[in-house]
Amino acid sequence: MxxxxxxxxxxxxxxxxxxxxxxxxxxxxxxxxxxxxxxxxxxxxxxxxxxxxxxxxxxxxxxxxxxxxxxxxxxxxxxxxxxxxxxxxxxxxxxxxxxxxxxxxxxxxxxxxxxxxxxxxxxxxxxxxxxxxxxxxxxxxxxxxxxxxxxxxxxxxxxxxxxxxxxxxxxxxxxxxxxxxxxxxxxxxxxxxxxxxxxxxxxxxxxxxxxxxxxxxxxxxxxQPLVRWHRPTVDDAQAFCEPRLGTEITVRDIAEAVGVSVRTLQAAFREGLGTTPTAHVRDLRLARAHASLLAAAAGRHDGGVREIARQWGFWHLGRFSALYRSSYGQLPSHTMRFGTGS
CATH class of the missing domain: 2.60.120.10 (Jelly Rolls)
Known part of the structure; x- marks a missing residue:
């Protein structure tokens, strides 16, 4: 899917x-x-x-x-x-x-x-x-x-x-x-x-x-910018964020972990990926939540929509539903029930 x-x-x-x-x-x-x-x-x-x-x-x-x-x-x-x-x-x-x-x-x-x-x-x-x-x-x-x-x-x-x-x-x-x-x-x-x-x-x-x-x-x-000097910064930032998507992550946390200023981190994401660190973390969380909802639809995950949202760092269910619908074209409850494309 x-x-x-x-x-x-x-x-x-x-x-x-x-x-x-x-x-x-x-x-x-x-x-x-x-x-x-x-x-x-x-x-x-x-x-x-x-x-x-x-x-x-x-x-x-x-x-x-x-x-x-x-x-x-x-x-x-x-x-x-x-x-x-x-x-x-x-x-x-x-x-x-x-x-x-x-x-x-x-x-x-x-x-x-x-x-x-x-x-x-x-x-x-x-x-x-x-x-x-x-x-x-x-x-x-x-x-x-x-x-x-x-x-x-x-x-x-x-x-x-x-x-x-x-x-x-x-x-x-x-x-x-x-x-x-x-x-x-x-x-x-x-x-x-x-x-x-x-x-x-x-x-x-x-x-x-x-x-x-x-x-x-x-x-x-x-x-179109070429990714040159900023790629290691982005790679290190992603490596820091990936195992922590279920916890609160601030831009300053990422910058300190990577060893650069907040401004440099933001420039690296803007020039390398065309986005911001905050938006990138949000998209990663949405992708993980989407995978969990698909697993639930296939009977491989026991949690409900609220539990899955919290598992991936979304504490406000209404905001999570709105973001999810904007990204995937359907409500999380629909994905959990029918899977993608139904």
Whole structure:
């Protein structure tokens, strides 16, 4: 089952998918050229093969029953490629650290999330790449637009820009901020690339699209921070928090345990994960509570909702229920009774 997160987070507006994803949404599939369709059907083997062949080497695991046909379409071909992926079942896409490409999920609809080296971030917009173990969890209602950037292309440009060591994976911060003006401008360029590609889909990539591809790769290097100096701080903070999720943890507690100032800790989380230490601890607690509720639904946990909430550091049941519903789209009592996706 997918522990899917919706695209809306407490205190933040719904993340709008890019117009590239809107243009190539469910309604437009009727008009898509058959040459654009890589796969359409109900069989997981066909979907797995299409994703492996055109996206990256991966392991596809279907975790729920099939409720509709899955669909993969090409939006752009070139050094940088764009695809529309529509799911017909809950599924997980597992990507190994030796992947030959960087993937950017630029927009979409539906539920899902990304786990990158045990760090969970919203489904889109987000960046994954070589050097980390990645799981992309998609619910049956998900449709996403995925940008594929060749590793050699990205790392060559990174070397030209700031002498990043050749053949060394770039570690982008996984989460992109959809409210950041530069990020929004970059997403707009993705829309433009797909628009140019649609107007030239019977031709090989021309100078206009090749130029846009270079601009997009350079733009990603410009707008999306690289995790460099702050990663050890974040790793140490996570190691401190993980066994203490059922107790009270303050930002100052974490900073003292890691040996940095509160300001440095906050900067590390902001630049490395795109969040705050408090929000990250809350999300970890919600994930543990979700797992306990699923265990209760399967008869492997004896506690009720209140006991599970307190077990993972939520002392106010009403607030826990509201946070849980915002993250998982249903009340904790519903998960305990039916499990996810019921």
């Amino acid at each position: 997918i522990t899917s997160k919706p695209t809306q987070h407490p205190g933040r507006p719904l993340v709008a998918r890019s117009s590239a994803a809107r243009t190539h949404g469910a309604d437009s599939s009727r008009d898509a050229s058959s040459d654009d369709v890589l796969y359409r059907g109900l069989e997981s083997d066909g979907l797995r093969e299409a994703l492996r062949t055109r996206l990256v080497p991966l392991d596809l695991r279907v975790t729920g029953r099939t409720v509709a046909a899955s669909d993969i379409r090409v939006l752009h071909r070139g050094e940088l490629s764009a695809f529309s992926v529509r799911c017909g079942a809950d599924m997980e896409i597992h990507i190994a650290p030796d992947t030959p490409a960087y993937l950017v999920i630029v927009g979409g609809t539906g539920r899902g999330h990304i786990v990158s080296d045990q760090v969970t971030v919203p489904l889109f917009p987000a960046v994954t790449g070589p050097g980390r173990r990645v799981v992309i969890a998609l619910a049956a209602d998900a449709e996403v637009t995925v940008l594929r950037l060749r590793r050699t292309t990205v790392e060559a440009m990174a070397y030209q820009r700031f002498r990043h060591p050749r053949k060394t994976p770039l570690r982008f911060a996984e989460r992109m901020d959809p409210l950041d003006a530069q990020v929004r401008q970059w997403l707009g360029l993705v829309d433009r690339l797909c628009g140019v590609a649609r107007s030239q889909k019977t031709q090989r990539p021309l100078a206009a699209t090749a130029h846009l591809e270079r601009v997009l790769v350079n733009g990603l290097l410009e707008v």
